[in-house]
Amino acid sequence: MELLFLRDEDMRQAQELLLLACRAFGNVIDPALQECGLGHAHYRIMQTVALQPGIAVGTLLDVLGITKQSMSRTLGELVSHGLLRHETTPQDRRRRCLHLSARGAEIENRLFSLQREVLLRVYRNAGGRAVDGFRRVMRGLIDESAMPGVSTDALHPPDRSSS
Numbered sequence: 001m002e003l004l005f006l007r008d009e010d011m012r013q014a015q016e017l018l019l020l021a022c023r024a025f026g027n028v029i030d031p032a033l034q035e036c037g038l039g040h041a042h043y044r045i046m047q048t049v050a051l052q053p054g055i056a057v058g059t060l061l062d063v064l065g066i067t068k069q070s071m072s073r074t075l076g077e078l079v080s081h082g083l084l085r086h087e088t089t090p091q092d093r094r095r096r097c098l099h100l101s102a103r104g105a106e107i108e109n110r111l112f113s114l115q116r117e118v119l120l121r122v123y124r125n126a127g128g129r130a131v132d133g134f135r136r137v138m139r140g141l142i143d144e145s146a147m148p149g150v151s152t153d154a155l156h157p158p159d160r161s162s163s
Contacts, residue, residue, distance in 0.1 A: 028118050029111045036107055037081075041066070041074045046100060046108040049084065054097045057086070083107060 026040055033039060048063055049055055055063075061071055075098075078084035083104030086096040100108060123131050 025115060025118065029114050032111055032114060038107075041070070042078055042083075043108070043111055045071070045074055045078060045098075046083065046104060047112070049098045049100050050105065050108045050112070053099055057096045057098065060098065078104070 029043065033043060044064055045060065048060060052059075052063075057071075057075070061068060064071070075084065075086075079086065082101055084098060085101055086098050089095045089097055126134070
């Protein structure tokens with residue numbers, strides 16, 4: 001195992017890079033969000049539902065770490081715009097599961113495509129080892145956070161054996 005000697009300046013730089021990278025990555029979709037009359041909160045919900053179709057509202061709250069009041073307003077807007085629908089489960093009529101509508105899936109995919117293009121360029125420029133290291137760091141940050149409802153156990157590296 002390789003030893004790292006990191007100073008506070010290194011940690012401050014990492015913190016600043018994470019902050020600026022998250023901001024820049026989010027800004028990639030700003031024009032498209034504005035065109036659709038949506039904000040980042042709408043997209044975070046749509047993105048999470050696209051990744052986990054049928055996610056329960058309570059689980060979504062845990063994953064996103066937002067208040068019920070904030071999510072209720074944003075969910076209501078997505079439903080009223082016909083981008084999201086909620087269904088009750090036959091096992092428990094109180095449990096509401098979320099799904100993107102066809103139009104919601106189309107918009108989410110368009111927004112994802114914009115960010116995917118940025119990731120593709122950056123990943124290609126960084127190379128495979130850097131991408132692997134980046135993923136390990138991101139998973140480590142998630143695991144260290146002890147966020148309820150969020151686990152990297154389900155996040156396995158893509159299988160490239162058939163490539």
